[in-house]
Amino acid sequence: MKLAKKLSEWEQIKLIDEKQKSAILAYESRQGKNRLPFILSALAVFCIGLGILSLIASNWQEIPDSLKLSADILLLGLTAVGAYRFYNRGKWYFEALVIGYATLILASIGLIGQVFQLQPVGLRAYLLWSxxxxxxxxxxxxxxxxxxxxxxxxxxxxxxxFDFAWFDKAIDFLESGLPYAGILTGLILLAFLSAGHLSESRLPVWKKSWKFWLVVSTALVTVVMDFGGMYYYGFGSSRTFPLLYEGIAAAIVILLLLLLFVRNVQTRTPPTMAAILATMIFYAFVSRFVSGHLNHDILGFALTMSILAEIIYFGFKQGCPKIVNAAGALAALRIFGVYLQVFGSLLTTGLGLISSGLVLLLTVGIWNKLKLKTEKCHE
Structure with missing residues (x-):
């Protein structure tokens, strides 16, 4: 219904004609029907699998270990063969078998651990699974x-x-020169993978997945730096390293950032992520010289607003109103939140909220002008 309404609007403003509208609706109708067999097949496989598991669970103690392992190997083999046969026949059937294979691998690790009485060590079973x-x-x-x-x-x-002493010491070494150096280094490496050579013709799904987790990780790190800066630096300030070590540690992180700038240029991707990471590194340096909750609150607010401004600029340059709208809404919420952080009494809180409302109204006005400019630039 939403698609038909949107197409009708496009038809009214002469973007498409009646023939194109009918063709699009017919195509989307066929696409929707093609998913029904997959949904029913997936439901059937789920019911059958759940029934088999129930039968096995009811007689689990009586089943010999050799039979358990043999059945597990047989299921893995059949699933792998099925995935191979359906590789070029349909995405959904193949994908369902791949997910089933991954689930069976995890179950196999648990089964082997139970049969041979192996004790789990940390999360190594999940690392083996991956x-x-x-x-x-x-x-x-x-x-x-x-x-x-x-x-x-x-x-x-x-x-x-982290089970290895050398890795723990390496993280301590990095964070002696720069707070958050460990997670910033991780973000930079993640950005390398996202801006790498996983071209659209080779591993497009993986490239999109890396980018998704890069965005999520960046958002989480921003929240931690914004709202937890005081607590983090209070924890990290007990580390004592020579000044030379601090300079080397900071230089390593900055060198990785410069390499990311080079990679962005080589792959012709927007350097927005590198700019965001540079902002985070600058914040980390400044946070070493800031004390007190109020100052950290203001510094965290400045960090978040700077990152959101960079995202808005990126959305504006790319002509993507969704990015601009989302970042603008988050900026408005952060402006509202800073008054709750900074002001304490009812009087100051009231004045802060009134000021916040006025700022938000001003933002809406600026926003409408930017939106018009964006539309004109991309007509």
Missing amino acids: VLVLPMALFSKKAVLPLVWIPVFVISGLDTL
Whole structure:
């Protein structure tokens, strides 16, 4: 219904004619019907699988371990063969089998641990799962499995690395020269992967997945730096390293950032992420010389507003009103929030809220002008 209404609006302003409208509606109608067999097939497989699991669970203790492992290997083999056969026949069937294969791998790790009485160590079972699933996941045509695989691999990998003393010392070394150096380095490496050579013709789904988690991670780090700056630096200030070490640590992070600028130029991608990371690094340096909750609140507010301004500029240059609208709404909310942070008494809070409302109204006025300019620039 929404599509038909939108097409009618386009027809009225002469963007499309009646014939094009009918063709689009017919195509979308066929696309919707093609998904019904997949939905019913997925539901059937789920019911059958759940029934088999229920039967197995009711007789689990009586089933020999050798039979459990043999059945597990057989299921993995059948799923892999099915995925191979459906690779060129349909995205949805193939993707369902790939997800089923990944689920069976995780179940197999748990089964082997139970049969051989293996004790889990941290998140290494999930790291093993991500390694075993990767060869099959690289062929995914949908983003479902890559979106799950990336955080599982990163979190379980970091959990394993922190078990080694050298890695813990390396993070301490970096953060001695620059607060947040550990997570900033991680963001830079994630940005490298997002701006890499995963071209649209090779691994487009993975490239989109890396970009999605880069955006999510950047948002989370921004929130942590904005609202948790005082607490973070209070924790990190107990570290004592020579001044030379601090300079080297900071130089490593800045060098990685410069390499990201070069990569952005080589791949012809907008340097917005590099600019955001540069803003975060500048904030981290300044936070070393700031004390007191109020000053950290103001500094955090400046960080968030700077990043949102960079995103708005990016959306304006790309002619993407959705990005501009989302960043503008977040900026308005942050302006409202800063008054709740800074002002304490009812009088000052009331004055702050009134000022905030006036600022928001002013923002709306500026916003409408920017929107008109954006539309004119891309006509």
